[in-house]
Amino acid sequence: MNLTKKGKIIISLGVLVVILGAGIPIIVSSVAQDSAVKLTLLDNAGVMIEFQETRIYIDPYNFGNEYEDKPADAILITHEHGDHYDPDVMESLQKEGTINVFPAIMEAEIARFDGMGVVPEESFMVGSINISTFYMYTSNSHPQSSNYTSYIIDINGFTIFHAGDSYNLVEYYELRDKIDVAMLPVGPGCQTMAEQDxxxxxxxxxxxxxxxxHFAEDADETFLDTYRDSLSDYKVVHLSYFSSRRFWI
Structure with a gap:
């Protein structure tokens, strides 16, 4: 993977605030959306990423028909656990040409959705967006031998990493300084990284x-409060489920 961080990025919702090199904010009308990446946290680890006319879902889960008017250009599944792979939701998001991506071990699901099987360290395009697969494993419940996949979404050099269910992996050193937005599970109870990890x-x-x-009720608040000082080096975007933020790139 040849990844680089985009650099000066801004978060927006409605009105866009651009931070120039000198640190001077400029207000930009929200009608200029061509370079805005909209990220919506769905339930659990579900995420919807929208850029221009392209819509990508990762692990969409646990909603009814609310998103039928937002069909997927691509759906990326990290592994087959029921809080990450929801076939009914996947069915509701299909349109002609939807690309359905699964870890290669999920053979039945690949057949069901005429999907594509992947393993870590592969890449493919969805329109102009480059998607790379990366490692995702823990111990017993997510064995490394299953070749489950996390995902890196590269939108014109703006990189979003969705970790799925993972521990603190040695492979993460490959991502150092190459990720703009890191989405990591909080738990507890999902047998992944937690707290100091x-x-x-x-x-x-x-x-x-x-x-x-991927947080239980109030676990996100508890984690952010407990580790507030340790998180000071990062811009924390704290989203409740089914809420969104825009990133201007």
Whole structure:
């Protein structure tokens, strides 16, 4: 993977605030959306990423027909656990030409959705967006031998990393200073990185932004309050489920 961080990025919702090199904010009308990446945290680890006319879902889960008017150009699944792979939701998001991506081990699901099987360290395009697969494993519940996949979404050099369910992996050193937005699980109970492990992963990857995902009720608030000082080097984007932020790139 040949990844580089985009650099000066801004977060927006409605009105865009651009931070210039000198640190001077400029207000930009929200009608200029061509270079805005909209990121919506769905339920659990579900994420929707929208850029221009392209819409990508990662692990969409646990919603009804609310998003039928937002069909997917691509759906990326990290592994087959029921809180990450929801076939009914996937069915509701299909349109002609939807690219359905699964770890290669999910053979039945690949057949069901006429999908594409991947393993870590592969890449493919969805329109003009480059998607790279990366490592995702823990111990017993997510064995490395299954070749489950996390994903890196590269939009004109603006990189978003979705970790899926992972521990603190040695492979994360490959991502150092190459990720703009890191989405990491909080838990508890999902047998992944938690508490101090998350801080360690952030110190290895060194993203610009950190978005907590995959959290139980109030666990996100508790984690952010407990580790507030350790998170001061990152711009924390704290989203509740089914809320969104825009990033101007």
């Amino acid at each position: 998350i801080i360690t992963v952030l110190s290895v990857i060194r993203p610009t932004y950190y978005i907590p995902i």
